[in-house]
Amino acid sequence: MNIPDLHQVSDPYVAYERAVLDYYHHFPRAPSELSSLEIRIGRDALITRLQKQLAYREYWRGKGRGLLRFGPTVERLKLIPLVLKATFLWNRGMRNALDVRVVERELCLPELPAALDGFRILHLSDLHLDFHPDFAVRLAAVVAPLQVDACMITGDFRHMTYGPHEPVLAAMEPLMQALSAPVYGILGNHDPLEILQPLEEMGITMLMNEGLHVGEGARSFFLAGVDDPHYYRAHDLGKASADAGDGFRILLSHSTEPFREARDLGYHVMLSGHTHGGQICLPAGLFRLNNARSPRHMVQGHWSAGSLQGYTSSGAGCVGVPVRFNCPAEVVIHTLRGIA
Numbered sequence: 578m579n580i581p582d583l584h585q586v587s588d589p590y591v592a593y594e595r596a597v598l599d600y601y602h603h604f605p606r607a608p609s610e611l612s613s614l615e616i617r618i619g620r621d622a623l624i625t626r627l628q629k630q631l632a633y634r635e636y637w638r639g640k641g642r643g644l645l646r647f648g649p650t651v652e653r654l655k656l657i658p659l660v661l662k663a664t665f666l667w668n669r670g671m672r673n674a675l676d677v678r679v680v681e682r683e684l685c686l687p688e689l690p691a692a693l694d695g696f697r698i699l700h701l702s703d704l705h706l707d708f709h710p711d712f713a714v715r716l717a718a719v720v721a722p723l724q725v726d727a728c729m730i731t732g733d734f735r736h737m738t739y740g741p742h743e744p745v746l747a748a749m750e751p752l753m754q755a756l757s758a759p760v761y762g763i764l765g766n767h768d769p770l771e772i773l774q775p776l777e778e779m780g781i782t783m784l785m786n787e788g789l790h791v792g793e794g795a796r797s798f799f800l801a802g803v804d805d806p807h808y809y810r811a812h813d814l815g816k817a818s819a820d821a822g823d824g825f826r827i828l829l830s831h832s833t834e835p836f837r838e839a840r841d842l843g844y845h846v847m848l849s850g851h852t853h854g855g856q857i858c859l860p861a862g863l864f865r866l867n868n869a870r871s872p873r874h875m876v877q878g879h880w881s882a883g884s885l886q887g888y889t890s891s892g893a894g895c896v897g898v899p900v901r902f903n904c905p906a907e908v909v910i911h912t913l914r915g916i917a
């Protein structure tokens with residue numbers, strides 16, 4: 578297959594995704610350059626993802642069709658800064674957005690093996706690291722002193738859903754230097770496939786409808802991660818769970834949307850993000866915007882579904898407008914606890 582040189586064409590990723598999809602139109606299997614990715618994600622999930630990435634990019638180049646020609650949400654978002662600046666709330670909202678708090682909590686799990694009692698997971702979500710030029714360094718300073726056994730990033734590395742991804746890869750460098758525990762991650766609906774390999778080269782174990790056993794002996798568990806279930810709907814829990822075995826299992830999923838499947842597959846913990854906890858909320862949590870196709874009680878914080886314990890992070894970064902109100906940015910340390 579003749580994949581264009583990403584540095585030689587005016588909109589290289591559009592050309593790249595078109596070329597791959599055109600290849601798929603004529604051949605049943607991925608081109609050799611992508612065969613390992615097809616195995617990791619699954620053929621249908623890979624095609625679906627590439628089609629939607631292309632649709633996003635073409636929309637933003639003014640070539641969208643049908644509903645994709647219109648961006649009512651984005652148009653409305655442009656009004657928010659005007660309103661906030663007119664009411665002198667803009668600067669306060671930006672300060673809130675850059676002020677990331679550390680939330681320490683215990684996750685009580687009746688089926689937790691005794692050897693895993695006290696295992697500490699640093700849960701980062703919705704970094705959107707390039708939303709502000711100072712943010713990556715600030716976040717790195719917040720996480721650097723934290724003592725944990727593993728770090729799990731539940732997607733949305735990049736700020737926008739389109740455009741270049743190189744800025745977020747540069748912003749990841751100070752964060753990776755600050756993390757000393759093993760790092761596992763998944764992609765969110767803001768992340769293109771093209772960042773997968775660079776993130777892995779930085780040392781993140783990316784899970785694309787995949788799972789692996791973490792730790793050794795009694796102090797081990799099965800960790801699975803799925804591709805974005807919200808926009809790309811490229812998640813495949815069955816594939817990710819193929820090697821789960823009978824032990825304790827944790828799932829990373831950018832949004833909570835596949836929670837029923839996770840519960841039915843016997844997962845004990847599900848970590849997610851995507852909602853930003855609403856990001857701009859009324860005081861005392863009176864109203865939180867829910868942008869996931871999940872029950873409202875899953876929009877922020879702890880939830881459960883049968884024997885599945887879940888946590889939806891409010892996220893560390895921002896999207897749309899770089900402000901937060903009544904919804905602090907957070908990184909979360911979950912300490913696993915058995916119940917005696």
Ligand SMILES: [Fe+2]
Nearest residue numbers: 703733851896
């Ligand atoms: Fe996000």
